[in-house]
Amino acid sequence: MNVVVCIKQVPDPNSPGQLDPSxxxxxxxxxxxxxxxxxxxxxxxLQLVEKHGGQVTVVSMGPERGLDAVRKALAMGAAKGxxxxxxxxxxxxxxxxxKVLAAAIRKQDFDVVITATESTDxxxxxxxxxxxxLLDIPxxxxxKSVSVEGDKLTAQRQTETGIEVVEATLPVVLSVxxxxxxPRYPSLKxxxxxxxxxxxxxxxxxxxxxxxxxxxxxxxxxxxxSAPERAAGEIIKDEGEAAKRIVDFLADKKxx
Amino acid sequence: xxxxxSDEQRAIRDTVREFAQGEIAPRAAGYDESGEFPYELxxxxxxxxxxxxxxxxxxxxxxxxxLSYCLALEEIARADASVAITxxxxxxxxxxxxxxxxxAEQQQRWLPQLLSxxxxxxFGLTEPEAGSDAGGTQTRAERRDGDWVISGRKIFITNxxxxxxxxxxxxxxxxxxxxxxxxxxxxxERGTPGYAQAPxxxxxxxxxxxTRELLFxxxxxxQANLIGTEGGGYRQFLTILExxxxxxxxxxxGVAQACLDASLSYSAQRHQFGQPIAHFQATQFKLADMAxxxxxxxxxxxxxxxxxDAGRSAAPYASMAKLHASEVATACANQxxxxxxxYGFMEESAVARYYRDVKVNEIGEGTSEVQRILIARHLLADxxxx
Numbered sequence: 001m002n003v004v005v006c007i008k009q010v011p012d013p014n015s016p017g018q019l020d021p022s023x024x025x026x027x028x029x030x031x032x033x034x035x036x037x038x039x040x041x042x043x044x045x046l047q048l049v050e051k052h053g054g055q056v057t058v059v060s061m062g063p064e065r066g067l068d069a070v071r072k073a074l075a076m077g078a079a080k081g082x083x084x085x086x087x088x089x090x091x092x093x094x095x096x097x098x099k100v101l102a103a104a105i106r107k108q109d110f111d112v113v114i115t116a117t118e119s120t121d122x123x124x125x126x127x128x129x130x131x132x133x134l135l136d137i138p139x140x141x142x143x144k145s146v147s148v149e150g151d152k153l154t155a156q157r158q159t160e161t162g163i164e165v166v167e168a169t170l171p172v173v174l175s176v177x178x179x180x181x182x183p184r185y186p187s188l189k190x191x192x193x194x195x196x197x198x199x200x201x202x203x204x205x206x207x208x209x210x211x212x213x214x215x216x217x218x219x220x221x222x223x224x225x226s227a228p229e230r231a232a233g234e235i236i237k238d239e240g241e242a243a244k245r246i247v248d249f250l251a252d253k254k255x256x
Numbered sequence: 257x258x259x260x261x262s263d264e265q266r267a268i269r270d271t272v273r274e275f276a277q278g279e280i281a282p283r284a285a286g287y288d289e290s291g292e293f294p295y296e297l298x299x300x301x302x303x304x305x306x307x308x309x310x311x312x313x314x315x316x317x318x319x320x321x322x323l324s325y326c327l328a329l330e331e332i333a334r335a336d337a338s339v340a341i342t343x344x345x346x347x348x349x350x351x352x353x354x355x356x357x358x359x360a361e362q363q364q365r366w367l368p369q370l371l372s373x374x375x376x377x378x379f380g381l382t383e384p385e386a387g388s389d390a391g392g393t394q395t396r397a398e399r400r401d402g403d404w405v406i407s408g409r410k411i412f413i414t415n416x417x418x419x420x421x422x423x424x425x426x427x428x429x430x431x432x433x434x435x436x437x438x439x440x441x442x443x444x445e446r447g448t449p450g451y452a453q454a455p456x457x458x459x460x461x462x463x464x465x466x467t468r469e470l471l472f473x474x475x476x477x478x479q480a481n482l483i484g485t486e487g488g489g490y491r492q493f494l495t496i497l498e499x500x501x502x503x504x505x506x507x508x509x510g511v512a513q514a515c516l517d518a519s520l521s522y523s524a525q526r527h528q529f530g531q532p533i534a535h536f537q538a539t540q541f542k543l544a545d546m547a548x549x550x551x552x553x554x555x556x557x558x559x560x561x562x563x564x565d566a567g568r569s570a571a572p573y574a575s576m577a578k579l580h581a582s583e584v585a586t587a588c589a590n591q592x593x594x595x596x597x598x599y600g601f602m603e604e605s606a607v608a609r610y611y612r613d614v615k616v617n618e619i620g621e622g623t624s625e626v627q628r629i630l631i632a633r634h635l636l637a638d639x640x641x642x
Contacts, residue, residue, distance in 0.1 A: 068263070075267065185275050188305040188328070189318040191267045 001111040001148065001170070002054040003045040005078065006101055006131070007038040009062050009069035010121040017121065024221040025091055026121050034069040037116035039076075039183035044146060044176050045114050046077045046184070052148060055079035057108050061089060061100045067199075074194040075186030082108070082200040089204065089212070093219035094122070096212050098130030103207035105135065112153065113173045117142055132173035140168050141175045259555070261327070268309075268320065269327040275304055276335035284336035287464035288609050291456070293418050294464050297339050301332070302373025306343055311355050315363055316371050322499070323561040326506035330554075333510025334517070337613040338464035340507045341620075345414035345465075346370070348500040349621075350377030353425050353441060357484030357492050362443065366422065375422035380410035380470055381493060388626045390427070390439065390490060395472065397428035397442055403476045404430075404442050406450070410470040412620075417453035417468040421446050424470060427489045439489035443481040450475030461612035498574045499564060500621040505557040505577035508585040508617045511610055512550045515585070515592035518607050519543060522596055533595070542591045550588065553581035572634040579627035582617035589614040 011017050012031040020027045034042075045056040057080045058073040060066050070081040082104050089100065105113055113135070118125035132139030143155035144163070153172050157164040186194075204212060234249075236242045250256045261269065279300050287294045301307065310325035311317025325347065333340035351370050354362060354377065369375040386392035395408025406428055416424050423445040430440040444451050454469040484492045520543060523534035533539045560573035592607040593600035600607045618624045 068267075071263075071267065075271075185304055186267075186271050187303070188268055188271065188309050188320060188324070190305075191271060192264055192318060192320055194267075195264070 001048060001052045002109045003048050003056045004105050004108050004110045004113045005038070005041045005045040005056055005058050005073065006105075006113065006115045006127075007042065007058050007060045007069055007073055008035045008119050008121075009033065009060065009066040010035045010119060013120050019224045021224065023091065024224050028063070028065075032065055032068065034072045035116060035120045037118070037120055037178055038069075038073075040176050040178055040180050041114040041116050042073045042076050042078060043181045043183040044174075045112070047181060048112060048146070048148060054111070057082060057110070059101055059104045059108070060084070061092070061097055061104075063090075070199065071191075071194045072186060074197045074199075075190040076184055077186075077190060078197075080198045080200070082202065084202055084204070084207070086204050091217070091221075092212075093217050094124040094126050095130060095219070096217050098127050098134055099212050100204070100207065100209060101127070102131045102134035103209050104202065105131065107202075107207070111151075111170045111172075112148070113137075113171070115173065115175045117175045117177055128173055128175040135171075135173065137171050137173060138168040139173045139175070140166050143174055143176045144180050146174060146176065146180070259558075261323075265321075265324050265327060268324045269331060272304065272306070272328040272331040273334075275300065276331045280332065280335035280339055284339075284464075285604075285606065285609065287336070287338065289463075289603075291463045293466050294336075294339055294342070295419070297336075298342060298373060298376075298420070301339070301343055305373075306332075307347060307351065307373035308371040310347065311351065311371060315355055316367055317355070321561075322502070322564040323558060326502060326557055326561045329503055329506040330510040330513065330557075333507040334514045335510075336464070337507065337511050337610075338462045340510060341462055341465045342376075342415060344500070344503045344507055345378065346373075346376045348503045349379035349496065350415060350425075352499060353379065353483055353492065353496050354443075356495065357441070357488075359480075361480065362483065366443070369422060375420050376415040376418060377422055378413050378416035378424040378470075379493075379496070380413045380416070380424045380426040382412050383408065383410055388623055390493070391437060393427055393429050393437065393439055395426060395428040397430050397440065399430075399479070400476070402479055404428075404479060404481065406442060406444065406472040406475045406477065408472050410472075412457070412467055413470050414465060414467055416446075416466070416470055417456065418466045421453075421466070423448075424451075425483055426470070426472070427493060430486055430489075433487070438487035440486050441483040441489040441492055442477060443483055444472070444475060444477050448475055448477055459616075461609070461614070461616060497621055498570050501574040501578035501627070502557060502560045502564060502570055504617055504621050505553065505560065505574075505581040508578075508581035508614070509550060509554045509557055511614050511617070512546070512553065512581070512585040512588040515588040515607060515610050515614075516543070516546045516550060518605075518610070519546065519592045519595045522599075526597075539595060542595060546588045546591055549584040553577070553584045556580055572631045575622070575627040575630045575634075578622065579624050579631070582614075583624060585614045585617055 009032050012033045018027045056078040058078045059082045061084045115128040129139045140155045142157050144158045145156045147154050151170045154167050308318040309320040310322050313319040370377050397404045397406045425441050429437045431438040450473045452471045457467050523539050526533045556577040560570045560577040563570040589611040593611050596607050
């Protein structure tokens with residue numbers, strides 16, 4: 001079986017992000033990394049092909065520097081990379097992103113398309129479902145475990161109220177949650193071999209996408225504002241029942 | 257001149273950093289305290305492919321350059337020097353002689369399991385009466401009925417007594433020529449009758465690394481176990497130690513960097529007289545000096561590693577890098593403990609471990625004194641041959 005994994009390069013979530021007032025976009029001039037959420041997707045894809053044969057192709061839309069993220073996925077074990085990088089796609093909204101990714105995915109041989117549930121920088125959380133819609137195949141979302149037998153994919157979905165077991169017939173779009181697996185470190189040999197692996201660099205025209213990006217983008221960020229300052233925390237002074245009050249507070253917030 | 261790493265070198269460094277900080281650093285204090293050998297961490301390094309990193313693909317290596325190996329060692333040492341020396345000894349002292357001087361048969365026999373990191377190979381040079389003075393080697397190997405029969409003792413040997421140790425290359429006197437002892441290197445597999453490993457030493461630092469005395473009592477191995485040429489042992493290990501010195505320099509840079517990392521975060525948190533101690537110039541100057549000296553050590557290490565990669569002799573750069581980086585690391589550990597104050601004297605602080613772990617870098621694989629002799633000999637070669 002062949003798997004396509006959608007990946008994205010994002011500003012390192014370990015350093016505080018900043019919005020650029022001139023473009024209304026997240027600044028991307030600092031350290032950029034393969035979205036940690038996507039590492040679970042790549043690992044899930046690799047595990048599927050290790051079990052069932054076939055290969056993993058990673059597809060990414062983003063600026064030129066995104067090549068580093070594609071290379072990391074190749075170093076982890078993906079067989080092929082596709083990076084769609086074009087000035088006209090700067091500031092794409094979720095639907096444009098989904099159209100570009102879906103067009104690139106259509107050119108691949110695939111049984112499963114894996115994504116994270118959302119990107120760590122944009123957080124729209126709708127791209128997986130849009131890709132499924134555009135490809136006209138089922139979307140199985142928020143999977144915390146996955147298995148495939150024949151042409152049937154079974155996933156456990158984590159929901160607020162419990163765990164659903166869902167089945168779908170391949171091909172399918174699958175979004176996986178963080179923690180679905182433990183992503184491997186790329187091997188050093190893999191890193192050195194990544195440059196030799198096939199890499200496609202199609203432009204929008206190669207994907208028959210003359211009408212996406214630029215002025216045709218349906219959604220625009222018109223303004224940005226700073227997030228409200230975090231309110232001062234509450235300090236509980238221990239007068240014999242601090243533990244109980246902390247437990248009540250956590251229970252109230254549904255943390256425990 | 258370009259001091260930037262290649263994309264590939266950066267990716268290797270970043271991956272090893274992620275692994276070292278994610279997997280090794282959280283366990284370092286535990287292994288230091290228990291003194292157990294960190295098998296799970298060796299397995300992790302093996303999965304990454306660290307043991308094969310700087311060796312050619314033609315012998316089954318990963319085909320990486322020596323500089324990448326140094327970057328990896330720095331990152332591992334930044335998390336745990338014991339784990340770093342385990343890797344360094346396995347690669348620079350265990351595998352390198354077999355790759356450089358072993359026959360095709362020897363390479364086929366031992367390299368696959370060593371390059372994969374499943375097994376470790378040791379290098380036995382130091383003896384009670386020989387270390388810096390290799391000419392004082394007492395261990396002897398005699399030819400008897402087509403075998404080598406080895407007798408003697410080796411001390412302070414790394415990686416020879418773990419559950420995954422496969423064997424050791426020992427240096428032994430195999431004859432005399434013109435009044436000089438001829439030294440040869442011979443491979444001895446673990447389990448060979450007459451080869452025994454004493455219990456682990458109790459050490460000041462490097463608690464989690466495996467260091468032992470090795471005993472050879474009429475230990476008989478086939479003649480085919482000779483590594484390199486008969487009588488060529490001395491010249492061979494000079495080559496091996498040259499690469500080893502650069503590696504120890506990289507390891508020293510890693511420990512020094514860990515000292516700076518810890519000092520930066522502690523001095524930003526620790527308050528005295530109503531402000532973080534990082535606000536005091538007394539602290540700032542320490543931090544600035546540490547950072548400057550570390551950067552200098554790192555550049556010297558890269559310089560020496562680049563010479564190895566270019567196929568040139570790394571002398572005297574290897575000696576200079578090892579000398580400077582190891583002494584800087586000791587100084588950094590000293591200052592890191594000072595910045596941490598009383599807390600730095602407590603075993604629960606990481607810098608206490610760095611302080612104990614760091615000193616040996618000025619001793620192992622050629623003491624600072626020997627490095628100075630080598631550097632001086634190089635300087636005076638054309639002026640006043642010593």
